[in-house]
Amino acid sequence: MTQQNKPASSHFPLYRLLSDAPGGIVVDLDGEQLAAHSHETVASLMLRQIDPGQFRRSAVSGEPRAPLCMMGVCFECLVEIDGQRNEQACLVRVRSGMTIRRQFPRGERQ
Amino acid sequence: MSAPDLLIVGGGAAGLSAAIIARELGLSVELLDERPAFGGNYFAGAGNPSAGRLGEGYAQGADLLRKANGPRMHNGAFAWRIEPDGKTYFIDPASKVGRISPRRLLIATGAQERPVPIPGALLPGVMYAGAAQLMLKTFGSIPAGRAVLVGSGPLLLLLAKQLLGQGAALAAMIETTPRAGLLTTARSLPSALKVPALLSEGLSFRSALRKSSMAWHRQASGIFISGRDKAGSVTFTDRHGRRHTIMADLILLHDGVIPNDHVARQLKCKETWNPRQHCFNTTVDQWGETSRKGIFAAGDCTGIWGVEAARRSGEIAAIEIARQLGFINADERDRRAAEPLRQRARQVAFRPFVETHFPPTLSRAEFAHDDTVICRCETVTAGEIRLAIRQGASGPDQLKSFTRCGMGPCQGRSCAMAVAEILASETGQSIGEIGRHDIRAPLKPLPLGQIATVRDAVEEIVA
Ligand code: FES
Numbered sequence: 001m002t003q004q005n006k007p008a009s010s011h012f013p014l015y016r017l018l019s020d021a022p023g024g025i026v027v028d029l030d031g032e033q034l035a036a037h038s039h040e041t042v043a044s045l046m047l048r049q050i051d052p053g054q055f056r057r058s059a060v061s062g063e064p065r066a067p068l069c070m071m072g073v074c075f076e077c078l079v080e081i082d083g084q085r086n087e088q089a090c091l092v093r094v095r096s097g098m099t100i101r102r103q104f105p106r107g108e109r110q
Numbered sequence: 111m112s113a114p115d116l117l118i119v120g121g122g123a124a125g126l127s128a129a130i131i132a133r134e135l136g137l138s139v140e141l142l143d144e145r146p147a148f149g150g151n152y153f154a155g156a157g158n159p160s161a162g163r164l165g166e167g168y169a170q171g172a173d174l175l176r177k178a179n180g181p182r183m184h185n186g187a188f189a190w191r192i193e194p195d196g197k198t199y200f201i202d203p204a205s206k207v208g209r210i211s212p213r214r215l216l217i218a219t220g221a222q223e224r225p226v227p228i229p230g231a232l233l234p235g236v237m238y239a240g241a242a243q244l245m246l247k248t249f250g251s252i253p254a255g256r257a258v259l260v261g262s263g264p265l266l267l268l269l270a271k272q273l274l275g276q277g278a279a280l281a282a283m284i285e286t287t288p289r290a291g292l293l294t295t296a297r298s299l300p301s302a303l304k305v306p307a308l309l310s311e312g313l314s315f316r317s318a319l320r321k322s323s324m325a326w327h328r329q330a331s332g333i334f335i336s337g338r339d340k341a342g343s344v345t346f347t348d349r350h351g352r353r354h355t356i357m358a359d360l361i362l363l364h365d366g367v368i369p370n371d372h373v374a375r376q377l378k379c380k381e382t383w384n385p386r387q388h389c390f391n392t393t394v395d396q397w398g399e400t401s402r403k404g405i406f407a408a409g410d411c412t413g414i415w416g417v418e419a420a421r422r423s424g425e426i427a428a429i430e431i432a433r434q435l436g437f438i439n440a441d442e443r444d445r446r447a448a449e450p451l452r453q454r455a456r457q458v459a460f461r462p463f464v465e466t467h468f469p470p471t472l473s474r475a476e477f478a479h480d481d482t483v484i485c486r487c488e489t490v491t492a493g494e495i496r497l498a499i500r501q502g503a504s505g506p507d508q509l510k511s512f513t514r515c516g517m518g519p520c521q522g523r524s525c526a527m528a529v530a531e532i533l534a535s536e537t538g539q540s541i542g543e544i545g546r547h548d549i550r551a552p553l554k555p556l557p558l559g560q561i562a563t564v565r566d567a568v569e570e571i572v573a
Contacts, residue, residue, distance in 0.1 A: 012254065012255055012359055013254055014235060014237075014253060014254060014255070014359065014360050015245055015251040015252065015253060015254055016251060016252065016253075016254040017249075017250055017251050018250045018251065018252060018276060019250060037249070039147070039155075039158045039248070039249065040249050041146060041248075041249075044245060044248070044249040044251060047245070047251070048251055048254070051340070052234035052235045052340050053234050053235075053339040053340035055234055058489070060487065060488055060489055060518070061489045063232065063489075064233075064234050064339050064340065065232065065234060065486075066234030066235070066237075066340075067237065067241065068236065068237050068238060068241065068486075069222065069223055069237075069238050069240065069241050070237070070238075070240070070241035070244045070245065071145075071151060071222065071223075071240065071241070071244060072144055072145065073222045073223070073370065073520065073523045073524070074486065074520055074523070074524055075487060075518070075519040075520040075523075075554075076486065078519070084205065084557060085557075086519065086555060086557075088554075091144055091145060091146065091186065092146065092186070092203075093146040093186075
C-alpha cells in the first residue's frame with residue numbers, strides 16, 4: 001500500500017476560473033452577495049465559490065450531495081432559486097438579483 | 111399553440127444540424143433545449159467569450175450555432191410530455207407551460223455519462239469527467255485542487271490532455287481499460303483505418319499524457335472512494351496487484367457514454383439492446399424514423415456513434431422529413447442525402463474500434479458489493495435490489511415498486527442500466543429481454559400546484 005501526497009484540504013471549492021476578469025452579475029447565495037459571469041449557471045458558480053460538502057443535503061438520506069453531471073441528468077444539484085425549490089442548478093443561468101438558497105432537510109447550515 | 115412543420119427536441123450537434131437543413135428546405139422549425147445555451151455536450155460553450163480556448167472544434171461549433179440561429183429556438187425549455195402524434199408540452203425558464211403541435215418530431219437528446227455506481231461515488235467531490243469538461247468548455251473553469259481521473263474511454267484521455275494544457279493539477283490517471291485483446295483489436299482495425307484522423311488523434315492523446323508528470327496507472331481494479339462529508343481519496347489495485355491510495359479533492363469518473371433516451375422511452379419507441387455498446391439503441395430506419403410514424407430520432411440518443419455521425423444523422427432526418435411533407439421529392443431527397451449518408455457510414459465504421467478498446471468495466475453493477483448505492487435519489491443499494499429479486503421482483507417495474515429504485519427525481523437516469531445488469535446476473539436472463547422500467551410523463555418533476563399554467567396543462571391531459 002502506498003500513500004501519495006498530503007490529505008486533501010478541508011475547505012475548498014472544487015473549481016476556479018481561468019481568467020480573473022470580474023463578473024458583472026451579482027446574485028444572493030444564502031445572504032451572501034457573489035459576483036458571477038453572465039454565461040455561468042448557478043451550479044458552476046457555486047462549484048467555484050463554496051465547499052462541495054456544503055452544496056446541499058439529500059432529503060431522503062440527509063447525506064451531503066453535490067453536482068455530478070452538470071448536464072441535467074443526475075438531479076444532484078437541486079437548489080431553491082427565487083423561491084422555487086428543487087431547481088436544477090446546472091441548467092439555470094445566473095441573473096442579476098437572483099436569490100439562491102441551498103436546501104438542507106432540517107434547515108441546518110454547515 | 112404553435113404548429114411548425116418540424117419540432118426538434120435537443121439543441122446539440124444533431125438537433126442544430128437538422129434545424130439548419132430543414133429551414134434551408136423551407137420548413138418551419140421550432141427547437142426546444144433544456145440547457146441555457148445550445149451546443150449540447152460536444153459544442154458546449156461554443157457561443158461563449160471563453161470559446162476558442164479549446165481549438166479547432168470550437169470554430170466548427172461556433173459556425174453551427176451561428177447558422178442554426180433563428181426564430182423559435184428556445185433555451186431553458188424542457189419537453190416534459192410528448193404524445194404519439196408529436197404534440198409536446200414544455201416548461202419554459204419562467205415555469206410557464208407551452209404546447210407545440212408539429213407535423214413531424216425529431217428527438218435529438220444526445221448522450222449522458224454512463225452511470226458509475228462504485229463505493230463512495232455519492233460523496234461531494236466526485237463528478238463525471240464530462241462535468242469537468244463542461245466546466246472548462248462552458249465556463250472556463252478548471253479543478254482548483256488536486257484532481258484524479260478514474261475509468262476508461264477516449265473522453266478521459268482527452269480531458270486529461272485539455273486540463274493539463276490549462277495548468278490544472280492532475281494527481282493521477284487511474285485507467286480501468288482492460289488490456290486490449292490483441293485479436294479483437296486486430297479484428298476491428300481494418301474498419302478503424304477508414305478514419306485514420308480519428309485514430310491518430312486518439313494515439314496523440316496518449317503520447318502527450320506520457321510526457322506529463324501525472325501518475326498513470328493502467329488496468330486498475332477494486333476502486334473505491336473514501337471521505338466523510340466529501341471525497342478525500344481514491345483507493346485501487348494496480349495491474350501488479352499492489353494497493354494504492356491517492357489523496358484528491360476532485361475525483362472524475364468516466365466509463366463511456368450512453369444514449370440520453372428518456373423522450374424516446376416515454377413514447378415507447380421500439381429499442382434494441384446493443385451488446386457491443388452495452389446500451390439500448392432506439393430503433394430507427396436509415397432516415398432516422400422510429401417505430402412511431404412521424405417521430406424521428408438522430409444522434410447519440412439513438413446509440414453512441416459520435417459527433418460527426420450525429421451531425422449527418424440530423425441532416426439526413428431533416429431531408430427525409432422535407433420529403434414526407436412534400437417540400438422535396440424522392441429524387442431530390444436521395445440526391446441531397448447521398449453525401450451525409452456516405453459520411454455517416456465512415457464514422458460508424460470507426461465505432462467497433464472504440465467499442466472493443468474501451469468496454470465498460472468500472473460501471474458494471476453485477477459486480478457491485480451489496481452495500482454499494484445503485485439508486486442515488488432514493489439511496490437503494492445493490493444488496494436491497496438483490497434481496498427484492500430473491501423475494502420475487504422479476505423485472506425493472508416491479509423492482510421500482512419494491513425498492514423505490516428509479517422513483518426519485520432523476521426517474522432512473524442514474525440507475526436503470528445498473529438495475530438491468532443486476533437483474534441479468536441474478537436471473538440469468540439477458541439485459542435485452544429484461545429491458546428498463548417504463549418512463550412516464552412528466553419527464554422531470556414539475557412545480558405542481560404552484561403554477562397555474564402547469565395545473566391547467568395537467569387537467570387538460572387528465573381530461
Ligand atoms: S448536476 Fe446533474 S442534474 Fe445538475
